[in-house]
Amino acid sequence: MTGSRRLGTLLVCCGLAVLPWILALAAFLPSTVRVSNWSTAWVGLDALEALGLVTSGCLLLRRDARGSLTAAATAALLLVDVWVDVTTSAGGWERVEAVAMGLGAELPLAAVCAVLAVRSLPRRPAEVVPRYHSGPALPPGVPRITACRRLTSESTRTAGVRPRDAREPR
Structure with a gap:
């Protein structure tokens, strides 16, 4: 399990663990307090x-x-x-x-x-779907990109993002 999946799972579990606490607060807290x-x-x-x-x-x-x-x-x-x-x-x-x-x-x-x-969320370049991945069903009229291509540093500079696969070649 990757780090982000572990963190996501932890956050969901913490959110669910708060539910009994909310019920306890609703049942036992006084209606007024100074x-x-x-x-x-x-x-x-x-x-x-x-x-x-x-x-x-x-x-x-x-x-x-x-x-x-x-x-x-x-x-x-x-x-x-x-x-x-x-x-x-x-x-x-x-x-x-x-x-x-x-x-x-x-x-x-x-x-x-x-x-x-x-x-104002940063815009990312269109997601590239590899040839071997069928992916989710797309709405009618939306073309599927079937070949992977490496993003150039110029295209990422204009988009304002720098994804991992857009590093300069060594």
Whole structure:
């Protein structure tokens, strides 16, 4: 088993192992609790969101592909902010304010960040399917590449990637 397959298996197992913990939390946690560092938690979360938005914007302006990473993380932080804000609000006008902030600011920003994350992913050259590999069924009208070809350093430079098989010949 390769390293990435082992890591993938480990992550799936860890995710499944959390499920009993979630059930235990749902059953045994009190419905209300007094928190001593409430303002610190919210200031920290909002500071991380601001840092993520600024960093994603700067990387987007520079057309840097790493912006997809910061945009994805920022989208996740914004979703967590909405979730925690709405679920911990006291009700009444506080709940209305939390929902309004979520719908009016945080969810739209999270959507923008998610779209930015997907659109700014680095583009890879078309996958080459070797002659001996039948591969998955392709939709009608999509040609199958039947011969392997070595990518030149020029084609990888224009695509912005450098796959392992595109190294300069020795």
